[in-house]
Every structure is written in structure tokens, then in C-alpha cells.
Amino acid sequence: MIKKVSLVIVVGFFVTFSGLYAAEQRIQDVIASVVVGSTFKLTLDRATLDFGSIKPGERVELYPAEPFHQITCISNNKKNWYLKISVPADINGPGGQSLPKDRLKWQIFWTNGSGVKKEGWESLQDKTTVVYTSGPLDSQGDEVNIKLRYALDVPGNAPAGHYTAVLIYTITESL
Amino acid sequence: MKKLILVVLALVVAGMFNYAFAASDTATVTASATISPMFDLAFYPRPVIDDPDGNIFFPTGALSFPTITGAESMVYPTGRAASDGFSDIGLLFLSNQANNVTANNWVVRMRQSGNIPPDNLVVYVNGEAYNRNIAKPNDIGGVKQGVGWHKIETADMLLYKADLNHLLTTPWGTLMTLSFAIIPSGKLTVGTVQICNGSALAAGSYNASIIFTMVNGV
Numbered sequence: 387m388i389k390k391v392s393l394v395i396v397v398g399f400f401v402t403f404s405g406l407y408a409a410e411q412r413i414q415d416v417i418a419s420v421v422v423g424s425t426f427k428l429t430l431d432r433a434t435l436d437f438g439s440i441k442p443g444e445r446v447e448l449y450p451a452e453p454f455h456q457i458t459c460i461s462n463n464k465k466n467w468y469l470k471i472s473v474p475a476d477i478n479g480p481g482g483q484s485l486p487k488d489r490l491k492w493q494i495f496w497t498n499g500s501g502v503k504k505e506g507w508e509s510l511q512d513k514t515t516v517v518y519t520s521g522p523l524d525s526q527g528d529e530v531n532i533k534l535r536y537a538l539d540v541p542g543n544a545p546a547g548h549y550t551a552v553l554i555y556t557i558t559e560s561l
Numbered sequence: 562m563k564k565l566i567l568v569v570l571a572l573v574v575a576g577m578f579n580y581a582f583a584a585s586d587t588a589t590v591t592a593s594a595t596i597s598p599m600f601d602l603a604f605y606p607r608p609v610i611d612d613p614d615g616n617i618f619f620p621t622g623a624l625s626f627p628t629i630t631g632a633e634s635m636v637y638p639t640g641r642a643a644s645d646g647f648s649d650i651g652l653l654f655l656s657n658q659a660n661n662v663t664a665n666n667w668v669v670r671m672r673q674s675g676n677i678p679p680d681n682l683v684v685y686v687n688g689e690a691y692n693r694n695i696a697k698p699n700d701i702g703g704v705k706q707g708v709g710w711h712k713i714e715t716a717d718m719l720l721y722k723a724d725l726n727h728l729l730t731t732p733w734g735t736l737m738t739l740s741f742a743i744i745p746s747g748k749l750t751v752g753t754v755q756i757c758n759g760s761a762l763a764a765g766s767y768n769a770s771i772i773f774t775m776v777n778g779v
Contacts, residue, residue: 426584437594442657442731446594455590463584479596490592538594542732543694546598546657556587 424463425527428557431456435536443542447535454495454533457555461520462527465559469532472514472554480547487511490551491537494518499530507537510553516561598658599731602669602775605651617738618647629745631761636743648687649741653734654721654775666728667777670717675769680747680759682769683710685740690721693733710749712757713771720773741771
């Protein structure tokens with residue numbers, strides 16, 4: 387009988403001691419911070435477009451002989467942005483011959499973006515042209531993919547030979 | 562409290578970074594195409610491409626002659642008559658090989674193959690070659706058989722040689738119009754020049770193919 391009483395006392399003391407020990411701990415608040423850098427970039431799925439061999443007077447579209455040309459734009463700046471196209475020179479051919487740049491045409495076929503795209507076929511022009519204007523969901527860091535197709539109208543009086551043109555795509559946050 | 566202040570400062574710095582470097586990115590793509598060479602002869606007017614031309618009597622190049630007695634001095638194809646304003650055929654010379662002006666001078670030759678003796682078959686060159694792309698006769702420097710009647714040989718004979726103005730003739734082509742005739746007697750003199758000096762055609766059936774060849778790099 388006496389043994390049982392003593393046992394109870396010992397246990398009760400231990401519990402009290404444990405409680406005192408816990409009271410000495412403090413959980414500190416930890417503030418984790420991170421700076422998310424600006425992302426604003428433009429990538430192309432390929433840097434060449436090959437129309438192949440064309441007869442004078444023919445119109446050739448790249449698709450379906452080649453897949454659509456995909457442009458990927460990423461912005462997390464939460465600002466409107468613009469995808470533009472420009473062509474610094476005419477379509478240069480052999481012996482100083484050239485074709486007018488407006489013979490080369492483009493069209494947005496598809497985009498997953500929420501912005502405003504040019505509709506229908508557009509001819510390349512001397513001035514820079516806005517291809518796509520971002521929408522409200524397009525500057526939150528997700529990829530905006532834009533698929534284009536191209537066509538080339540070869541004049542009937544085009545001299546034979548190899549022709550090239552450089553297309554420059556630019557994204558900016560100002561028009 | 563210190564930690565909170567640090568976080569605010571970091572955000573301000575990040576914002577300044579974006580402002581200082583206006584966002585822009587650029588990528589280029591090169592588009593290329595090869596325009597194939599065109600070097601071709603065609604009868605004028607071409608179906609679909611050219612408007613019909615009522616001045617060309619045999620637009621497909623198939624012409625026939627009536628039965629002759631042998632007494633005629635000159636026999637025109639069926640339906641044709643002297644000075645009727647028509648041409649038997651039109652020929653278009655199409656070339657877009659303008660990138661090498663020296664090597665791509667071209668000529669058109671003609672010859673006949675069949676059982677009509679050369680002295681009994683003649684061609685009339687109606688006029689200068691006509692570059693339809695520049696809407697005027699343009700034969701400057703070109704070499705050709707002169708306007709008038711010529712005997713059609715069985716060996717290639719020069720019909721036309723392009724000059725530098727005719728290296729690029731697409732899409733409408735350089736046009737020559739020609740007419741043909743049978744000389745039953747085998748003898749034809751134009752002015753003072755005797756063009757044909759052969760024999761009279763014997764009774765029988767005759768036919769000939771007239772072959773035009775366009776050659777470059779000459």
C-alpha cells in the first residue's frame with residue numbers, strides 16, 4: 387500500500403518537470419523572401435524557313451510542307467507587350483536582283499495567348515508591324531505560343547536563282 | 562522588424578532593375594526560296610494563261626494544206642489567203658535566266674523533218690520579235706531571220722537570237738508569228754532573190770514536222 391502511493395508522486399513530478407522544460411522553448415518566426423527576376427524573352431522554334439523551289443508566277447505556302455513556325459514569348463512583368471515583325475531589306479536574289487518584300491506574307495494560325503492577333507494574311511512592309519498584342523493573362527510568366535504560316539508570291543517575271551530575306555521578330559513593352 | 566524592412570528594400574531594387582532596362586528581346590529568321598529556271602517554247606496563245614488571239618489561225622500548231630494541182634505558185638494552209646491579216650502560228654520564247662547575261666544568250670532554231678523537199682516548203686517571218694512584258698516591239702540587237710519568206714531547211718537554221726534585252730522574258734514571253742506555204746513548183750523568187758530553186762512536187766501525199774528548238778548558253 388505504501389509503495390503504490392510513492393509511485394504516484396514520482397510520476398506526477400516528472401510530468402510537471404516536462405512541462406517546465408517545454409516552456410523554455412520559443413518558436414521563432416522565419417520570414418522567407420525571394421525576389422523573382424524579370425523574364426521577358428522571345429524564342430523561335432527554328433531560324434530558317436525554306437520555301438524550296440518555286441516556279442515564276444507561283445504562290446507557295448510553307449504549311450503543310452513544313453510545320454507552323456512557332457514563336458514563344460514569356461513575360462512576367464505584368465505589363466502589356468507587343469510582338470512585332472520587321473524586314474530590313476527586300477528579298478535578295480542573284481546578281482543584285484530582288485523581289486519586293488510584300489511578296490512574302492504571314493498569318494497567325496493559332497495562339498494560346500489571350501491577346502489580340504492580326505487576322506488574315508499580312509504582307510511584309512517597310513515599317514515594323516505589330517503581329518500580336520498581349521492580353522491580360524499573357525504577362526504572368528506563362529509561355530505564350532504563337533504559330534504562324536508563311537506564303538511567298540513569286541512574280542511571273544522573277545529571274546531564276548536563290549533568294550533570301552531576313553525577318554526580325556521583336557517583343558517590346560512599348561509600341 | 563528588420564527582416565520585414567529587408568524584404569521591402571529588395572522589392573524596390575527589383576522594380577528599379579526592370580525600369581532601368583526596358584524589356585525587349587529579338588530573334589531573327591531567314592526565309593529562303595529558289596526560283597526555278599524557266600526556259601521554254603510555247604505556242605501562242607497559251608490556254609488559260611493568255612487571252613485568245615483571233616489573229617492566230619492555228620493556235621495549237623496543227624495546220625493542213627488543201628489538195629493542190631501543182632499549178633499554183635504558192636499554196637497557203639486551209640482557210641488562209643494572201644494578205645488576210647492572220648498568222649498561222651505564234652511562238653513564245655520564255656526565259657528567266659537573267660543572272661548570267663553572257664552565258665544565257667539563247668537562240669531559237671527551226672528545221673523540218675518529213676517528205677516535203679526544202680524548196681517546196683517556206684516560212685514567212687511576219688515581223689520583229691515582240692517582248693510582251695514591255696508592251697512594245699523590242700528587238701534591239703536581236704538577230705533573227707529577216708521579215709519575209711525563207712526556205713525551211715532540214716538542218717537547223719537560226720530563227721532568232723536573243724540580245725541582252727531578251728534574257729528575261731517571263732511571264733508573257735517574246736512572241737514571233739509565222740506563216741507557212743507550199744511552193745508546188747519548187748521555185749520562189751522574192752524581189753531579186755531566188756529563195757527556192759528545187760523541183761516540182763510529184764503527185765502524192767506529203768507531210769512535214771517543223772521543229773523549233775530553243776537553246777541557251779550560245
